[in-house]
Amino acid sequence: MASRRHVIADDLRTQISTGRIKAGERLPSEAHLAARYAVSTPTLRSALAVLQGEGLVEKVHGKGNFVRHPVQRITYVGGGRTPDAQTATDVALRMTVRTTHLPARGDLTALLRVSASSPLTEFLCLSHEGKSPHSLALIYVPRDLAPADGPSESTLCEELLVRLRELHPPLAEVQERVSARFPTPREAVTLRISSAMPVLAVTRVATDTTGRVVEAARLVLPGDRADALFTHDTMSGDKRTEG
Template sequence: MATRYQNIADALRSRIVSEEWPPGMRLPAETELASQHSVSGPTLRSALDVLETEGLIEKRHGVGNFVRVPLHRITYPCGQTSPVAQAAVGTALRISVSSRVTEAERDLASLLGVPLGAPLTEHVYVSRMDRTPYSLARVYLPSSVAPLNAPVAGRSPWGDDFGRRFAEAGRPLCSVAERFRARHASAQEAEILHISTRTAVLTVERTSVDETGRVLAAALLVLPGDRAEAVLTTRVQREEAEWTG
């Protein structure tokens, strides 16, 4: 059975979806909404939290709650290479890249097959459309891998432009594995992407392996659910039946 705050969230959601409350509109004050629905302030705020998690409203501290203006969506094409990825997101997307040397923590050490504390190079990609962040990608390379120059900003938001460089260095990739998970944004991710920690994000853990089975690079992509999606296309081969007389 739905709780009181869920029923209120349903009622408020219908007003947003029907555009009775159009995009950009400031919602009535929380005290007014609580009075309309005969509930306490905490119950009303729980309902608003649901709508914020769904990306329907945004809270502006000291100002109020507003119906969110729908954002353009970018598409992460699973298993594709950077030229295709860049075409998928369009030319309006701008990518910035920063790099630093760090050490392998437990999860990264296991993923890359390197000792705990081994030196790594981290490349951080943040894509933006206008001033709105759209995606975050962190790419990690072991220092034992042939040195690669920092990526060129503006190519691909997914940090997948290292494949060509590995090939040029004589270590072509053999396979790329991707693992998808849905969760809420961490505090650091929320700060970078200008979203709430209640916002649902899709994460992609990508490992790139060479012909010897060595992991050359690991990446973690974070895609906010209200402005990004992942699409997997599978090619189907038609089999022609053979008839014998």
């Protein structure tokens, strides 16, 4: 016998798929829904979490639960290319960047191969599809390689990456590690996804010809909207991997 949360989720899912509740529309309050289905608030929230995990509903802090518009899929193109997740040619996403200066600490010291407290610059690139967050990229560079004037809040992430490339020495190696995991609490809040929604996490480290790490990027792509594609030259003996 199906649990109450799945019965509720099935009913709401049917209303969404048939258009009775339209994309962008706010669901009734959690208290109202709990009363309608004669369940406790925790059970109702558990049912909503099922729909959030499927990408059908998003919870906006302080505003309520909304039916998501169909989410566009993007493709992360690996193999030494620009560390930007928004590489699908048919997806129009609005991207902004926020800049923070910070000392190297924790695992950033190992990631960038620098000593503790070394000056770094963090660029937080957040893409939006309409009003909804779509994907997240955190890019770290040594402070002396960051643009001197610093990009503004409205700078497009692609423009930032072009400027970083102009400041970098030639790259000798790019390593990319891809894994599937659940989002951290901060990532879930930033991307407005359920903590049960798996994400594709990409860690990319670029090294110059002197062996110095000049850039490290951490990309977080929700699993309901992202694929990864890696292409390598078979003539050189490399493998070709597509995901």
